[in-house]
Amino acid sequence: MTATRTADREAARRSVQGLSLGDAFGERWFPLFREPARAAREIRDRVVPTEAEWHWTDDTAMALAVLRVLVEHGTIEQDRLAACFALTYDADQARGYGHGMHMLLPPLLTAPGDWRTLAPTLFEGGSLGNGAAMRVAPLGAWFSADLDLVVEQARLSAEVTHAHPEGIAGAVAVAVAAALSVRGGLGLAEVAARTPAGAVHDGLLKAADVPLDTAPWRAADLLGNGQRIRADDTVPFAVWTAVRHADDLVAALWATAEGLGDVDTTCAITGGIVGAATGVEGVPAAWLRRRESPGASWA
């Protein structure tokens, strides 16, 4: 089938490596681990976190579930994806899942097909949060040879948990960005051109007008940093930093961290996009030793 023929597993592998590194690195800057003034200072001074273990969170857990379905089926089978999300959640609930997923995922363990009725009732009209965007970059890398397929499969992957059009648009934008990263043509206007009309799309166009020599914390002020836990408050800034450092994963993650906010998720998004092109081979050994590996379970 077409979906199988176009699969770029190697790009997807690179992307999930970048995504999980960003997730684990970004998590280090949360107030739980560092009070905000210290986090801002250490990010500015590029002080690498010295904790022995940087654990990844729900962003990586869900990305691995998406990849598991692609490996099994070559395409997004939505009921299977719902089951994999529920299984992943059930195996380790302490990965920092948002409120909506704590409500949605347990019932899907025994009745995966119920996502069709349950997801649209989350938050009155479906979730417009970051959950579908934060996990989707490896899917964009996987289908990068066919951008129409990227858009279609990203939408299918999002709908299982995020019924709101903005939640879906966030996923489409990040998947397209990852695909363009693999193809070597990543740009904000190019991502916006494939993103459905709405707030995420408009945020991407706004980001396209923010010069790349702008300080990242200032860009986050203009574009959002995920603090509002909405896709349109998260995706434009994370794609902007990816464009700013399209060939340097470490520089991209520092720039994204400067925005603080929902920093594990913004770094997971940026890491998945840039990593799809670069992989993690150029990342310092001190980082790779500390970060929790996403494992090879999906390969």
Ligand SMILES: [Mg+2]
């Ligand atoms: Mg997280």
